[in-house]
């Protein structure tokens with residue numbers, strides 16, 4: 001890539017991660033963005049500006065996709081802030097390699113985009129991991145400070161229910177900064193939604 005914008009593609013564990021945006025509708029108090037400039041093999045996940053779609057594809061040319069089994073959209077921003085580019089880039093990736101593609105999301109893509117994004121993920125995205133983080137809307141507001149306010153929590157749950165119709169693997173996660181009681185309440189919510197549950 002001719003201009004260094006920041007690290008869009010980086011390795012984390014055995015997977016290829018894609019940091020396609022720094023836009024995010026939340027300001028989570030535990031967000032790694034506030035603690036470090038980078039993760040994995042990245043030098044900086046802070047982008048000097050939002051890369052164009054053409055620049056995302058251009059950067060892909062420098063990646064050996066065959067070296068990975070999994071590609072994860074996750075960086076210093078919320079991937080569904082650029083859902084159209086995310087879908088098109090995934091199609092481009094899948095035309096080049098046989099990889100599983102996962103989105104790590106705050107689950108607010110419907111509010112961000114103003115329409116239900118789940119149908120667009122069908123036959124494109126293999127896995128979605130939704131950040132649940134708390135067991136109720138008030139706690140979510142206090143911890144994640146969503147720009148859409150108190151309705152965000154229910155929107156995140158509704159997205160999780162909806163996306164199960166279109167994506168084969170759906171899971172919810174919490175970060176271990178919350179109490180064990182809260183973790184168990186979140187586990188129960190994931191059980192009720194019939195999705196996997198993970199503590200990060």
Ligand code: SF4
Pocket residue numbers: 024025026027028030031032033075076077078106144
């Ligand atoms: S939703 Fe993700 S990227 Fe956005 S502030 Fe929260 S942890 Fe950070």
